[in-house]
Amino acid sequence: MKLDRELERLQRIVVRCRKCPRLVAYLQEVSQHKPRRYRDWDYWSKPLPSFGDPDARLLIIGLAPAAQGGNRTGRMFTGDRSGEWLFNALYKFGFANQPNSLRRDDGFKLNDCYITATIRCAPPKNKPLPEEIENCRPYFLEELDLLKKVEVIVPLGQIAFAQTLRSLRLKGAEIPSLSFGHGKVYEVSTGQALRTPNSRLRTFTLVVTYHPSQQNTQTGKLTKPMFHKIFKMVRKNLEVES
Numbered sequence: 261m262k263l264d265r266e267l268e269r270l271q272r273i274v275v276r277c278r279k280c281p282r283l284v285a286y287l288q289e290v291s292q293h294k295p296r297r298y299r300d301w302d303y304w305s306k307p308l309p310s311f312g313d314p315d316a317r318l319l320i321i322g323l324a325p326a327a328q329g330g331n332r333t334g335r336m337f338t339g340d341r342s343g344e345w346l347f348n349a350l351y352k353f354g355f356a357n358q359p360n361s362l363r364r365d366d367g368f369k370l371n372d373c374y375i376t377a378t379i380r381c382a383p384p385k386n387k388p389l390p391e392e393i394e395n396c397r398p399y400f401l402e403e404l405d406l407l408k409k410v411e412v413i414v415p416l417g418q419i420a421f422a423q424t425l426r427s428l429r430l431k432g433a434e435i436p437s438l439s440f441g442h443g444k445v446y447e448v449s450t451g452q453a454l455r456t457p458n459s460r461l462r463t464f465t466l467v468v469t470y471h472p473s474q475q476n477t478q479t480g481k482l483t484k485p486m487f488h489k490i491f492k493m494v495r496k497n498l499e500v501e502s
């Protein structure tokens with residue numbers, strides 16, 4: 261099966277997933293209690309599929325969909341404040357065709373970039389439980405196998421960073437304890453320790469950033485120049501590799 265079809269098949273499975281009862285119930289509740297400004301929206305309120313370019317060299321890992329953002333529009337980061345920052349940075353550095361996306365049918369496209377998340381259902385207060393992260397991890401592990409050209413991974417925030425390391429360790433990477441910090445860069449290789457016929461050595465560059473959440477952007481912990489610097493580093497890294 262072709263790679264893009266494999267990714268589509270996986271995303272169809274994701275959208276039907278009901279492994280986390282707390283989140284399934286929460287998504288129903290969100291769609292039944294819409295804020296006034298979104299009352300005309302038909303909320304997606306299901307697990308969100310990942311999206312992007314199947315040949316991407318850049319993989320971005322978010323935390324979780326926002327209840328009134330991606331969970332409303334049906335696409336990760338689409339229509340929320342974090343998405344405004346992320347899409348603007350991706351556009352500026354040539355990874356997207358538009359500087360923002362408010363609806364999933366507005367023609368926004370990623371180029372050489374794929375966006376996924378630690379969990380795919382919006383959690384109450386943006387706080388997933390450890391078992392919900394565990395439940396969702398197999399989807400990410402399968403995406404990592406299918407996205408064969410990924411060279412650079414950008415986990416957004418500390419939880420996505422920790423979960424990326426955990427997933428890469430499960431893929432055979434022998435990673436020492438690495439500290440989280442905005443702008444830190446790490447090289448990680450997988451494949452050797454698995455010793456299975458399908459295991460192969462892959463090397464990823466991890467570029468670490470604070471999450472562009474309102475909590476970070478409104479307090480000045482993350483500024484636009486700081487965030488753009490991350491994607492400048494990514495672009496430079498990909499140019500060196502190609």
Ligand code: SF4
Nearest residue numbers: 277279280307381396
């Ligand atoms: S968070 Fe992930 S594992 Fe849990 S229900 Fe949603 S898609 Fe399924």
